[in-house]
Amino acid sequence: xxxxxxxxxxxxTSFKREAGLKGAFxxxxxxxxxxxHALQNINLDVDSGEIVGILGENGAGKTTLIKLxxxxxxPTDGSIHIDGYTPWKRKNExxxxxxxxxxxxxxxxxxxxxxxxxxxNQKIYEIPQAEYKKTLEELVQLxxxxxxxxxxxRRLSLGERMKMEIIAALLHKPKFxxxxxxxxxxxxxxxxxxxxxxxxxxxxxxxxxxxTSHYMNDIQALCDRVFVIHKGHGLYDGNFNALVNKxxxxxxxxxxxxxxxxxxxxxxxxxxxxxxxxxxVVTAELPDKQLTKLLGSLFKLDDPVTFSVEELPVEDTxxxxxxxxxxxx
Amino acid sequence: xxxxxxxxxxxxxxxxxxTLEYRANLYVGLFSILSGIFIEYLIxxxxxxxxxxxxxxxxxxxxxxxxxxxxxxxxxxxxSWVTSIEMIDAIRSGGLNKYLIRPISFYTYHLMMFIxxxxxxxxxxxxxxxxxxxxFPGLAFTTNFQVFGFLAALFLAVYLSYNMYxxxxxxxxxxxxxxxxxxxxxxxxxxxxxxxxPLRFFPEMYxxxxxxxxxxxxxxxxxxxxxxxxxxxxxxxxFFLGFCWCLITWGIGKTLYYFGIKQYGGYGA
Numbered sequence: 001x002x003x004x005x006x007x008x009x010x011x012x013t014s015f016k017r018e019a020g021l022k023g024a025f026x027x028x029x030x031x032x033x034x035x036x037h038a039l040q041n042i043n044l045d046v047d048s049g050e051i052v053g054i055l056g057e058n059g060a061g062k063t064t065l066i067k068l069x070x071x072x073x074x075p076t077d078g079s080i081h082i083d084g085y086t087p088w089k090r091k092n093e094x095x096x097x098x099x100x101x102x103x104x105x106x107x108x109x110x111x112x113x114x115x116x117x118x119x120x121n122q123k124i125y126e127i128p129q130a131e132y133k134k135t136l137e138e139l140v141q142l143x144x145x146x147x148x149x150x151x152x153x154r155r156l157s158l159g160e161r162m163k164m165e166i167i168a169a170l171l172h173k174p175k176f177x178x179x180x181x182x183x184x185x186x187x188x189x190x191x192x193x194x195x196x197x198x199x200x201x202x203x204x205x206x207x208x209x210x211x212t213s214h215y216m217n218d219i220q221a222l223c224d225r226v227f228v229i230h231k232g233h234g235l236y237d238g239n240f241n242a243l244v245n246k247x248x249x250x251x252x253x254x255x256x257x258x259x260x261x262x263x264x265x266x267x268x269x270x271x272x273x274x275x276x277x278x279x280x281v282v283t284a285e286l287p288d289k290q291l292t293k294l295l296g297s298l299f300k301l302d303d304p305v306t307f308s309v310e311e312l313p314v315e316d317t318x319x320x321x322x323x324x325x326x327x328x329x
Numbered sequence: 330x331x332x333x334x335x336x337x338x339x340x341x342x343x344x345x346x347x348t349l350e351y352r353a354n355l356y357v358g359l360f361s362i363l364s365g366i367f368i369e370y371l372i373x374x375x376x377x378x379x380x381x382x383x384x385x386x387x388x389x390x391x392x393x394x395x396x397x398x399x400x401x402x403x404x405x406x407x408x409s410w411v412t413s414i415e416m417i418d419a420i421r422s423g424g425l426n427k428y429l430i431r432p433i434s435f436y437t438y439h440l441m442m443f444i445x446x447x448x449x450x451x452x453x454x455x456x457x458x459x460x461x462x463x464x465f466p467g468l469a470f471t472t473n474f475q476v477f478g479f480l481a482a483l484f485l486a487v488y489l490s491y492n493m494y495x496x497x498x499x500x501x502x503x504x505x506x507x508x509x510x511x512x513x514x515x516x517x518x519x520x521x522x523x524x525x526x527p528l529r530f531f532p533e534m535y536x537x538x539x540x541x542x543x544x545x546x547x548x549x550x551x552x553x554x555x556x557x558x559x560x561x562x563x564x565x566x567x568f569f570l571g572f573c574w575c576l577i578t579w580g581i582g583k584t585l586y587y588f589g590i591k592q593y594g595g596y597g598a
Contacts, residue, residue, distance in 0.1 A: 067595045070430050071429065072430065072593070073594070073595055074590075095431060106427075107427040112346050117343075123335055124336055124433055126335075126336070
């Protein structure tokens, strides 16, 4: 399912008032409205089978873009075509091919077991009985929730509930799936299981995924391509690792000598490279080329007990990026 | 049509399952209407005794109690204010999203939920209605024609009432918080549609005004058919007028939704 977004803009009008009782009275008598531009001239094309991560700070416009793509909102300007459909016209044929999982909202009936909500979805999406049974079995096995199907939704843990939400969202085998913070609030194991599942499902069904997440590990594990939104503007569209390298091209080197190395050699190396030496262990954060050079020089001094070259934590890198995105692009 | 029925009958089934999940709530719901009827009976009995009269506005005590008994049941069955409050909340808090992203209609889904939630009460009330000829012999349902006429008028009242609440639901697209409006309408509706006191007890002026509104079709019309107070030769014209009100309110709701959904912000998600 291909997506074509052209010059999309969305503005909201809201009223503003000062804090306190006085402000409340003033606003009641004379309400002042202001327009907020949530998205401005966004362009994005996504091919069938891609997993694209949408990145941005809180309030950047990620969720607004998702809502426009599934037809929850009407744009102020621009157009979106998803396999020829205009989302906000909400044709049944289109709605049967999409699905949205919002980490903070649920579609399951709270007071009854999830299996009942699945049956309702079967009727809503007109899924033939045999196909429904097969898909449900497959999803339940993959997400490992066989024993939770007949438990009231409100009695499930957050992780179990999210898995059930994902099952409900995928029963009709949508071609286009939007995941808005799918791992929010989950523990590390549940996060990783959901990531594995998304990857598997995408490969198996060639479905198109759009994903927003504040957990950079989600993005790193799932998305080769990211689209960055900043203050309602599209800022970057491309490879995630390339973006990370652009922001902080350094890698981390840890090199442990068997004995204390000659001090004069270290001083001479420190004139060329920036690194630390504490108790026979060298640590450095350097760009690829420099790091290779330093590693060669260290090997000339002595064979290491152990050494490693690591990527810097992507969360830190992205935090640096979002503090001033224009600086890096 | 078959697919439509299959889809939305599943919603009714779900609401049954949910309602049965909480037995105490169901029992209390049933008990509340019975206690209301009993209180009304005691009040009117005292009024008749105090006035020392056998007739008030052409009603004997038994006729009046039978009329009010049926009015309260009809009033209860047609009132979708709880569903409306849920719908308004869905618009305010972004809960509407889950209906918009699926191939279902917000209007029909909630109509079916309302029917589903109420249908368990329907069964209990219909048992009461079935016992009516024995409790109040000769006062209601004296012919099969009246039974069918009552059922058709009840169906019309339920649908018309749902449409009227739906109009208020759609207003929340602009004003966001309109629950006070629904509650105010609900209270006014209980009195002004003849649910507690028969319409003919109201002043002439009020009766003249009310004939230009859909209110008489909500309670007075089905109950008047059941008790034989509406001559059969007037049924057709009344049904036609009631049907017109259904179309008008449906059209207003549809139009408000069409424009209102463009204002929707999908907040809370």
